[in-house]
Amino acid sequence: QLSSVQPAPPDAILGLTESFLADPRSDKMNLTVGVYKDDSGITPIMRAVKQAEQILIEGEKTKGYLPIDGMADYRNAVRDMVFDGKVPNERAAVVQAPGGTGALRVSAEFLADQFARPRVFLPTPTWANHGAIMNAAGLEAVSYRYLSADKTSLDLPGMLDDLSANARPGDVILLHACCHNPSGVDPDAQQWEQIAARITELKLFPLIDFAYQGFGDGLAEDSVGLHTMLRHVPECLVCSSFSKNFGLYSERTGAVVMMAADQAAASASVSQIKRLVRCNYSNPPRHGASIVATILGDEALRRTWKSELMEMRQRIHRLRESFVKGMQEVAPDRDYSFLLSQKGMFSFSGLSPMQVDQLRSEHGIYLVGSGRINVAGMAEDRIDWLCEKVAAVL
Ligand code: PLP
Numbered sequence: 578q579l580s581s582v583q584p585a586p587p588d589a590i591l592g593l594t595e596s597f598l599a600d601p602r603s604d605k606m607n608l609t610v611g612v613y614k615d616d617s618g619i620t621p622i623m624r625a626v627k628q629a630e631q632i633l634i635e636g637e638k639t640k641g642y643l644p645i646d647g648m649a650d651y652r653n654a655v656r657d658m659v660f661d662g663k664v665p666n667e668r669a670a671v672v673q674a675p676g677g678t679g680a681l682r683v684s685a686e687f688l689a690d691q692f693a694r695p696r697v698f699l700p701t702p703t704w705a706n707h708g709a710i711m712n713a714a715g716l717e718a719v720s721y722r723y724l725s726a727d728k729t730s731l732d733l734p735g736m737l738d739d740l741s742a743n744a745r746p747g748d749v750i751l752l753h754a755c756c757h758n759p760s761g762v763d764p765d766a767q768q769w770e771q772i773a774a775r776i777t778e779l780k781l782f783p784l785i786d787f788a789y790q791g792f793g794d795g796l797a798e799d800s801v802g803l804h805t806m807l808r809h810v811p812e813c814l815v816c817s818s819f820s821k822n823f824g825l826y827s828e829r830t831g832a833v834v835m836m837a838a839d840q841a842a843a844s845a846s847v848s849q850i851k852r853l854v855r856c857n858y859s860n861p862p863r864h865g866a867s868i869v870a871t872i873l874g875d876e877a878l879r880r881t882w883k884s885e886l887m888e889m890r891q892r893i894h895r896l897r898e899s900f901v902k903g904m905q906e907v908a909p910d911r912d913y914s915f916l917l918s919q920k921g922m923f924s925f926s927g928l929s930p931m932q933v934d935q936l937r938s939e940h941g942i943y944l945v946g947s948g949r950i951n952v953a954g955m956a957e958d959r960i961d962w963l964c965e966k967v968a969a970v971l
């Protein structure tokens with residue numbers, strides 16, 4: 578009965594934002610949760626999104642259920658955005674899903690249901706939710722090395738060695754397509770070639786988390802790893818999220834994007850995924866997908882959106898540069914230049930849990946305990962203040 582239920586531990590990252598909101602200090606700074614913010618500290622609605630919503634308000638004819646696999650215009654637009662013509666249409670399939678998280682959960686349930694040995698290799702470290710999602714779907718999670726001991730660069734030999742030593746044909750391997758969460762460390766083009774070659778040789782099945790397309794170097798640039806994989810492997814699943822690149826966080830807009838060996842494999846797989854969706858959330862939400870389909874299907878809106886996405890990306894780059902420069906001034910014996918080559922919103926600051934505690938309690942600066950910082954949470958005009966406080970706890 579309910580009286581015997583024990584409370585679950587709170588979410589480590591979202592719990593910090595609760596403490597942040599309750600903090601009375603006016604000069605506090607939230608560098609925790611992975612949400613983009615502008616200089617005034619708010620997560621803006623993109624202009625292209627507002628315009629698309631205006632169009633939808635005028636023209637939307639029904640709130641009737643979408644098909645189980647989602648809206649056709651959305652599915653086609655997502656396929657083109659993710660695969661960019663690199664996969665023949667008959668081998669490609671898209672199932673709309675509630676956010677990137679929904680896409681991951683649906684994919685994992687499908688793989689657990691259909692694959693002979695339900696096992697997935699996860700990078701260390703990875704997004705905190707990956708392990709929980711995979712386990713909840715019935716996949717056993719095994720880890721592979723990803724970051725070097727200094728936490729600022731890729732341990733490619735370690736990664737490849739772990740896969741060769743421990744993975745067996747048919748195992749699933751989860752990869753971050755770009756903007757690795759939590760480290761910001763991505764493989765370069767040549768390293769992707771080596772990773773794809775090893776995965777192919779070992780006959781592993783790639784499950785590619787694409788939560789930040791366009792947040793690193795650009796929509797096409799951020800697809801280099803994925804497209805390398807597509808050239809090597811016969812099949813894979815991509816879990817796309819439009820929470821970040823369209824700012825549609827709460828609209829739960831994502832997709833499972835599939836490359837199958839042939840048309841029969843694609844359509845059988847989609848039919849199985851639809852079976853799993855039916856007994857879960859039945860069919861996906863309309864609004865976010867309508868927005869994405871409207872923007873991607875309209876030349877002018879698409880241009881507006883791309884330039885807004887570029888602004889976000891450039892702001893993150895600028896913040897990285899200002900922070901590195903600021904730290905050079907206050908802590909010249911430390912080198913933070915590694916932050917410049919890292920991609921997306923996140924990086925490891927190298928701060929210890931004790932230093933993270935001190936930043937929070939003494940200065941109202943909130944970081945995740947691992948020392949991860951959300952660069953996008955910095956305010957451009959308060960970088961010097963931030964650097965001073967970081968230097969004070971070093
Ligand atoms: N994958 C990674 C690596 C993420 O960082 C996130 C969100 O922060 C997601 C997936 C989930 O995205 P969504 O909010 O669309 O469910």
Ligand code: TYF
Pocket residue numbers: 590591609610611612704705706758
């Ligand atoms: O900051 C991060 O890494 C993400 C943010 O339901 C997040 O975990 C947190 C909770 C959630 C979706 C995204």
